[in-house]
Amino acid sequence: MKLCYISTDYVFDGQSSRPYNEYDNTDPQSVYGKSKRAGELLLQSLCSSYFIVRTSWVYGKYGNNFVKTMLKLAQDRDSLKVVSDQVGAPTYTRDLALFLLNLIETEAYGIYHASNTGTCSWFEFAQAIFEERGDSNSTLALYDC
Numbered sequence: 304m305k306l307c308y309i310s311t312d313y314v315f316d317g318q319s320s321r322p323y324n325e326y327d328n329t330d331p332q333s334v335y336g337k338s339k340r341a342g343e344l345l346l347q348s349l350c351s352s353y354f355i356v357r358t359s360w361v362y363g364k365y366g367n368n369f370v371k372t373m374l375k376l377a378q379d380r381d382s383l384k385v386v387s388d389q390v391g392a393p394t395y396t397r398d399l400a401l402f403l404l405n406l407i408e409t410e411a412y413g414i415y416h417a418s419n420t421g422t423c424s425w426f427e428f429a430q431a432i433f434e435e436r437g438d439s440n441s442t443l444a445l446y447d448c
């Protein structure tokens with residue numbers, strides 16, 4: 304039986320200045336990261352036909368996510384502060400879903416890092432969201448902190 308487990312960049316310590324690869328040592332710092340890493344280890348102990356897919360900063364049409372949060376906050380406020388000292392790789396749900404659908408058809412078992420190309424800070428992500436919305440007349444002020 305094949306098993307596919309969706310994991311997270313939170314299995315790492317977050318201190319690296321370059322993107323993590325599949326061979327880097329894990330060192331989760333939060334309860335969430337530790338529990339996700341525990342899930343990875345459990346999966347590996349249960350079967351050899353596994354896919355562990357670590358993704359990050361997922362956004363899309365459904366569910367709560369950063370894009371929706373920013374757009375909602377912007378409705379109620381004149382200004383927003385967003386942190387710029389955390390960097391990650393935003394990942395579009397549809398791209399991730401297509402990757403997963405293709406992957407699980409194969410027998411290429413193992414650990415995968417699956418995020419969209421490129422990295423940004425949360426502040427840069429927020430900037431891109433409002434640029435994409437194209438509201439040049441907006442009075443919203445966006446600050447990094």
Ligand SMILES: NC(=O)c1ccc[n+]([C@@H]2O[C@H](COP(=O)([O-])OP(=O)(O)OC[C@H]3O[C@@H](n4cnc5c(N)ncnc54)[C@H](OP(=O)(O)O)[C@@H]3O)[C@@H](O)[C@H]2O)c1
Nearest residue numbers: 308309310311312313339357358359360361362366367368
């Ligand atoms: N969001 C991210 O940026 C991100 C990044 C990396 C990895 N991940 C991983 O991706 C997975 C999904 O995350 P998410 O952000 O999409 O979470 P989410 O929005 O909270 O969605 C979780 C989904 O799991 C279902 N669920 C929760 N407990 C369940 C249970 N006991 N039995 C059956 N279904 C249950 C929920 O169903 P209901 O809607 O009915 O409650 C919901 O559809 C997680 O494993 C997370 O670690 C997420």
